[in-house]
Amino acid sequence: MKWDPERYLQFADYRDRPFFDLATRIGAGQPESGPAWVADLGCGTGALTAVLADRWPTSPVIGIDSSEDMIREAHARSGRNLSFAQGRIQDWNPLPGPGVLLSNAALQWVPGHMDLLDRWAKALEPGSWIAVQVPGNFGAPSHALMRELAASPRYAQALAGVLRGTDSVAEPGEYLELFVDAGMAADVWETSYSQVLDGPDPVLDWVRGTALRPVMQALEPDEYRAFEAEYAALLRQAYPPKSWGTVMPFRRIFMVAHKP
Structure with a gap:
């Protein structure tokens, strides 16, 4: 799927906050005794991967993303201990030594990611960490209305199978059980952010950067404009907008697991 880095960064403050809420719960080493490696899977433009490189300056940090456009922008951030590579999340395997695997708002795009998490959890060496955040809003109006419209007679044929539903992510308890069964100590929680967006049609602007992109690519330009x-x-x-902005509730699911 083709991504637009500029469009994605339009709401950077709101998109970045869950990353920091996630990363602060990782207890891997101090800068002088950091992990053997750090991998950011689904790194996007690499702006937040660079934060990880600053946190652990003696550890090699790599960002992986399947989007050529995102990785092209990320390469400009490469530095002493920071590098990037284009690739599929599901093709990645843990590196030797105790490391940190982080994936922020990416695994919802990977079908079967529960099996992937189980494989990683079992393959990681003792002392390693997994930190993952996924959106938990697939039942929200922003997504439900998109799916309903996509299933209407005008668009059903062109958009058949394009949008995934509430099965895109699991519930917090399912993630917790997965990590505990894999022998990890896990902390799983959810947060609902009441985001106040500005401007005309701000929720539409938000989903243009993420959830709406498969529709953009599946429809011809005239059809997409009508949709x-x-x-x-x-x-x-x-x-409905208020005089001070439009409220868009956004539920997110977090998990941080450590292998003793």
């Missing part, structure tokens, strides 16, 4: 116009009208009803 977006109908979808925008539905979003205005579901997220």
Whole structure:
């Protein structure tokens, strides 16, 4: 799927906050005795991967992303202990030694990622950490309305199988059980952010950077413009603006696991 780095960074403050809420719970070593390696899977533009490189300056940090456009921008951030590579998350394997595997808002795009997490958890060496954040809002109006419109007669044929539903992620208890069964000490929690967005059609602007992108690529330009116009009208009803902005609740699921 083709990504637009500039569009994705439009709401950087809101998109970045869960990363910091996740990363602060990783208890791997101090800078002078950092992990053997750090991997950021689904690193995007690499801006947050660079934060990890600053936190552990003596550890090699690598960012992996399948998007050529994202990795092209990320390469500009490469430094002494920071590098990037294009690749699929599901093809990655843990490196030797106790390391840190982090994936922020990426695994929801990977079908079967529960099996992937189980494989990583069992393959990691003792002392390693897994830190993952995924959106838990697939049942929210922003996503439900998109799926309903995609299933309508006008778009059903072109968009068949394009959008995934609430099965895109698991529930917190399922992630907790997975890590505990794999022999890890796990902390799993969820947070709902009440995001206040500005401007006309701000929820539409938000999903243009993420959830709406498969629709953009599946439809012809004229069809997509019609789809977006109908979808925008539905979003205005579901997220009515206030005089001070539009509230978009966003549930996110966090998990941090350590292998003793």
